[in-house]
Amino acid sequence: DTAVSQTPKYLVTQMGNDKSIKCEQNLGHDTMYWYKQDSKKFLKIMFSYNNKELIINETVPNRFSPKSPDKAHLNLHINSLELGDSAVYFCASSQAGTSRNEQFFGPGTRLTVL
Amino acid sequence: SQQGEEDPQALSIQEGENATMNCSYKTSINNLQWYRQNSGRGLVHLILIRSNEREKHSGRLRVTLDTSKKSSSLLITASRAADTASYFCATLDSNYQLIWGAGTKLIIKP
Numbered sequence: 001d002t003a004v005s006q007t008p009k010y011l012v013t014q015m016g017n018d019k020s021i022k023c024e025q026n027l028g029h030d031t032m033y034w035y036k037q038d039s040k041k042f043l044k045i046m047f048s049y050n051n052k053e054l055i056i057n058e059t060v061p062n063r064f065s066p067k068s069p070d071k072a073h074l075n076l077h078i079n080s081l082e083l084g085d086s087a088v089y090f091c092a093s094s095q096a097g098t099s100r101n102e103q104f105f106g107p108g109t110r111l112t113v114l
Numbered sequence: 115s116q117q118g119e120e121d122p123q124a125l126s127i128q129e130g131e132n133a134t135m136n137c138s139y140k141t142s143i144n145n146l147q148w149y150r151q152n153s154g155r156g157l158v159h160l161i162l163i164r165s166n167e168r169e170k171h172s173g174r175l176r177v178t179l180d181t182s183k184k185s186s187s188l189l190i191t192a193s194r195a196a197d198t199a200s201y202f203c204a205t206l207d208s209n210y211q212l213i214w215g216a217g218t219k220l221i222i223k224p
Contacts, residue, residue, distance in 0.1 A: 042216055102162060108155070
């Protein structure tokens, strides 16, 4: 069984479009995350979210918005896509607020903006 | 922001040799974690060392932590081709947020 799943795996779209990436975890974790990994493999936290708090990395443009219909899902919606948004986006989850906070990652969504 | 800094950025060794990667960080931590990322895949948690621990083992992995120097090392013994991957360190800060390093790309030559 997949612990953290993301769809789609690949997404190719035109500049200016709006798109969403979905993430689901079946681990019963209370916190989910979105990361962006660029071509140089730098891993950058975009959001962390639990049912109490959304923490936004202040460098993330407001064109990006997380949407959580329930504890097991955290979708990423992107408006007005730009060329620089091309990257691999990873969803992750953890049981946060503990002394471990080991994170479990999804397989990634490779977004290409043309 | 990237707190952890791994070195080297890239490492290429022969199969069977040991591989050592280092990670430095800047602020106080709760724990330090190492993850592996195979090409085109998500990250996988390898090992966690708490701030009050100095050394941890898991199979062929050995992690050390020196809080006075704010550094950690990951040693992979008797490397295998399947160990080829990127390795990231991440530190859990006082706000329970993981701060990531830039990663070391490890290549094991057969």
